[in-house]
Amino acid sequence: MKISRRGALALVGGGTILAATAGGFALTRTPTRALEPWKRAGRYEEPRRRALSYAILAPNPHNRQPWLADLRDPDTVILHRDRTRDLPQTDPFERQLTIGMGCFLELLAIAASQDGHAVAFALFPEGEEGPIAVARFNKGGAPDPLFAHVLDRRSCKEPFEDRPVPKDMVETLAAYARIIDDPPTVSQIVALSWDAWTVEAKTPRTLRESVELMRFGRSEIEASPDGVDLGGPFLEALMAVGAVSRRAQLDPSSFAFQEGVRIYEEMLKATPAYAVLTTPTNTRLDQIEAGRRWLRLNLATTSLGLALHPVSQALQEFPEMAGCFRRAHDLLAEPGHTVQMLGRLGFGPSAPASPRWPLETRIRNG
């Protein structure tokens, strides 16, 4: 997450931070190496590597990037989920992580088709404990117009402008997801997403899981280009004076924690519309399919100049969240169906790319 100038100034009340951002400081705080995979995408000769170099840019929960691609068999990617990257507190049934793998697979297929390959997937060929998919690269495949937006796609974690999503855009996006833009329902979801965010932040073990994944400043981001990246010159200056730290983020009475709460509240409330994906059942295949749909939705919103931001707290399956989970399902799904994804939709500022591990670290036997 990058903090806005407005937010950061409020955090310290002025001067210090402006001084700290003068000169070369701002430039030197960009985690260049952690962003390198966005530049290297497509710059591989071998077709599987070229498609994988785009697929690693997929959205995924807490930016854990749990994908591992085994290249031992020709023309084939055996895709595993790295279980050391699980989120046991906020995603105890690995539902969100599986959705993230679905985003990866869809991006892999879109990128391969650009190159004249049709990818055939065998999903969970050895059951749930084995690989997520065996992807076979065959000749064929028609380029997908959504490919043009892969490098600009973001999860935009910012307040959105106070203007509705135009009706023609809502109609276009209805092919990808249910779009909710009627003000009474939007208000109910705003209230729900805020309540749910508060539950996660006030439950010590779920808060700790998120804080442990925070990367404070450029050197931590470069060392572990995943998780929740807290970077940029403003935040780094706050870190330098001790106002933002892992310890402060774990202490709800700290100034930094309370400012974080204020910034999130402002962001969650600045939302004119939502996108929702539901499934009648909740199998691993449903979760993969939801991920594939989410990725396409996110590329489509990018093509329209709209911002999309998943807000998953109310969909999380830990006991303290049960009340919000029920409200989300009563509000957003038919009885018995599962809400797989909920996202804020609207006009947002341009958001920076988020860090990625280099492709080479995600490949085995290649």
Ligand SMILES: Cc1cc2nc3c(=O)[nH]c(=O)nc-3n(C[C@H](O)[C@H](O)[C@H](O)COP(=O)(O)O)c2cc1C
């Ligand atoms: C299943 C799923 C759940 C997510 N839930 C949240 C969320 O609750 N809050 C949030 O800020 N981002 C959420 N994200 C977005 C990720 O944080 C984001 O994809 C990741 O940090 C990489 O950033 P990028 O999408 O901009 O490349 C979610 C993404 C996925 C796929």
